[in-house]
Amino acid sequence: xxxxxxxxxxxxxxxxxxxxxSCRSSQSLxxxxxxxxxxxxxxRPGQSPxxxxxxxxxxxxxxxxxxxxxxxxxxxxxxxxxVEAEDVGVYxxxxxxxxxxxxxxxxxxxxxx
Amino acid sequence: xxxxxxxxGGVVQPGGSLRLSCAASGFxxxxxxxxxxxxxxxxxxxxxxxxxxxxSNKYYADxxxxxxxxSRDNSKNTLYLQMNSLRAEDTAVYxxxxxxxxxxxGDYWGQGTLVTVSS
Numbered sequence: 001x002x003x004x005x006x007x008x009x010x011x012x013x014x015x016x017x018x019x020x021x022s023c024r025s026s027q028s029l030x031x032x033x034x035x036x037x038x039x040x041x042x043x044r045p046g047q048s049p050x051x052x053x054x055x056x057x058x059x060x061x062x063x064x065x066x067x068x069x070x071x072x073x074x075x076x077x078x079x080x081x082x083v084e085a086e087d088v089g090v091y092x093x094x095x096x097x098x099x100x101x102x103x104x105x106x107x108x109x110x111x112x113x
Numbered sequence: 114x115x116x117x118x119x120x121x122g123g124v125v126q127p128g129g130s131l132r133l134s135c136a137a138s139g140f141x142x143x144x145x146x147x148x149x150x151x152x153x154x155x156x157x158x159x160x161x162x163x164x165x166x167x168x169s170n171k172y173y174a175d176x177x178x179x180x181x182x183x184s185r186d187n188s189k190n191t192l193y194l195q196m197n198s199l200r201a202e203d204t205a206v207y208x209x210x211x212x213x214x215x216x217x218x219g220d221y222w223g224q225g226t227l228v229t230v231s232s
Contacts, residue, residue, distance in 0.1 A: 006206075031216070033138055035216075037217060039217050039218050041158070041218065048222040048223065048225055049150075049158060049208070049210075049219075049222055050210055051217075051218055051219065051220050054213075054214075054217040054218070054220075055217060056218050060220065063210040066201075090157075092137065092157065092158055094158075094218050096215070096216030096217055096218065099172075099214065099215070099216060100160075100162070100172040100173070100174070101172075101174050101175070102148075102157040102160040102163075102216075102218060103160070104157055104159065104160065105157075106157050107157045
């Protein structure tokens, strides 16, 4: 099975400053159909997960444009251009290319300094 | 708007059984695949199972294969997870999620239901 890793696991950020989370997979996530099924989820404290980005860089409806995803192959990044208080929570990357199973990363906890 | 409401969680002894339900509304349930994903207390997310829109294909994580069964009743807009031979390590919040595409995870998630396996 594909193993997903994330760094850092904890990310203290300053309001208004940028933040970046790295996600790496143990195998290339390029699917035979040409797509790369790397997705990002946000889980705010006490809430259910919410998908932010699918297929590397496509923002879900209602997701602020300060969130962006990039990367290819085995290396991916989620960036927040200017962190706001509502961005506090845990962020997970998830691969769907080599499924089953869907595999989540361990999560990166973002909080305010 | 899309709503997913899980129910059926509770405390069960090791070796026991439980059936979770997920009532869906706000979308055409019979045209979407559905996932179950769980989260142990203080831990990360773990995918559990997926069922295609018509129930024709089902997929499971190795950790639950042979013990859990995913099913759906499209006439009732409801998703189920039958959990047998429960173990302490199955203790978690269980979420159902609507799959806009199976490989891109769930685009809408329920609030979750807590299952505690303990003697």
